[in-house]
Amino acid sequence: MASQQNPKQENNAKGIMNLPGVGAATSEKLIEAGYENLMSIAVASPGELIDSIGVGEGVARKIISAARDAMEMGFETGLDVLEKRKKVKKISTGSKVFDELMGGGFETSCITECFGEYGSGKTQIAHFLAVNLIKSDPESYVIFIDTENTFRPERIEQISRGLKINPENVLKRIKVARAYNSDHQILLVDKIDDLIKKEKIKVGLLVVDSLTAHFRAEYVGRGTLAERQQKLNRHMHDLLKVADLHNLAVYVTNQVMAKPDVFFGDPTQAIGGHVVAHSSTFRIYLRKGKKGSRVAKLVDSPNLPEAECGFYIDTEGIREL
Numbered sequence: 001m002a003s004q005q006n007p008k009q010e011n012n013a014k015g016i017m018n019l020p021g022v023g024a025a026t027s028e029k030l031i032e033a034g035y036e037n038l039m040s041i042a043v044a045s046p047g048e049l050i051d052s053i054g055v056g057e058g059v060a061r062k063i064i065s066a067a068r069d070a071m072e073m074g075f076e077t078g079l080d081v082l083e084k085r086k087k088v089k090k091i092s093t094g095s096k097v098f099d100e101l102m103g104g105g106f107e108t109s110c111i112t113e114c115f116g117e118y119g120s121g122k123t124q125i126a127h128f129l130a131v132n133l134i135k136s137d138p139e140s141y142v143i144f145i146d147t148e149n150t151f152r153p154e155r156i157e158q159i160s161r162g163l164k165i166n167p168e169n170v171l172k173r174i175k176v177a178r179a180y181n182s183d184h185q186i187l188l189v190d191k192i193d194d195l196i197k198k199e200k201i202k203v204g205l206l207v208v209d210s211l212t213a214h215f216r217a218e219y220v221g222r223g224t225l226a227e228r229q230q231k232l233n234r235h236m237h238d239l240l241k242v243a244d245l246h247n248l249a250v251y252v253t254n255q256v257m258a259k260p261d262v263f264f265g266d267p268t269q270a271i272g273g274h275v276v277a278h279s280s281t282f283r284i285y286l287r288k289g290k291k292g293s294r295v296a297k298l299v300d301s302p303n304l305p306e307a308e309c310g311f312y313i314d315t316e317g318i319r320e321l
């Protein structure tokens with residue numbers, strides 16, 4: 001088996017084989033179960049290890065703590081972070097101005113949230129990103145968690161044709177799951193790590209469309225708000241964890257509601273409040289513009305200025321103004 005691995009994978013596997021206090025048989029089981037490096041073990045939960053390699057809880061905790069010790073989790077230098085940042089990829093929207101707004105495209109290893117009224121184009125952007133990712137990296141997969149039954153393979157076909165690539169090759173690489181309620185949605189995200197390990201696929205983009213609709217529908221009334229926000233908070237952290245672990249881009253959509261007390265400026269406000277706002281790395285506010293155009297405004301980003309751009313949504317994809 002080792003002969004088929006590249007040198008880097010071999011090193012990672014060696015790290016697992018040399019874990020102090022963990023026997024060779026257990027290490028082999030870990031590798032077979034798809035744990036490819038110390039990091040993936042260090043951030044696993046005991047329950048995950050119990051399920052995937054059939055050890056008891058004590059042993060699972062010991063393995064995780066050995067992995068954590070071995071990789072000296074904690075502080076890294078600015079230089080280390082810079083090295084990591086070099087691995088970040090950017091997914092094109094298909095529009096030059098939109099990509100420029102985002103500093104070159106939608107980044108991997110973080111969450112980008114798009115909020116805006118119905119029909120503003122949030123779901124369309126998910127389709128554009130999916131096709132453009134697979135165009136630029138035909139080996140890559142997209143995972144689409146669809147909560148409102150809005151994923152449309154026909155749109156993928158049209159956009160693919162617009163980009164002159166074979167629609168079938170794109171559709172083959174998009175894994176769609178319907179989420180029927182918020183718990184189901186959370187569970188699906190939980191299972192992504194397993195899916196990637198089991199099928200040994202490279203996932204470049206994870207879409208959750210819509211992030212907040214189920215939460216909003218299930219938790220009505222002020223009394224339930226705290227519980228909803230806690231659950232949403234955990235969900236956002238799960239999303240960040242997969243983004244970071246697999247260097248994939250997470251794209252989530254979010255509806256808006258009218259703010260009753262605003263007389264000046266924009267009276268709309270994103271659902272999910274501070275929890276969603278603070279866990280999203282990039283936030284885009286999407287609205288309908290003049291003559292059927294769309295306006296995307298980058299309202300929050302760790303390193304880019306607040307700015308906006310306009311474009312049209314076309315049958316074959318995104319079109320410049």
Ligand code: GTP
Pocket residue numbers: 116117118119120121122123124125150255313314315316
């Ligand atoms: P909600 O999910 O309802 O909150 O809206 P959304 O922001 O996800 O909107 P979505 O991305 O579904 O945008 C729908 C809009 O995109 C439609 O109203 C059309 O204006 C436009 N659109 C979708 N498909 C096509 C197409 O094939 N051709 C053209 N020209 N426009 C399209």
Ligand code: MG
Pocket residue numbers: 122123124150209253
């Ligand atoms: Mg939508």
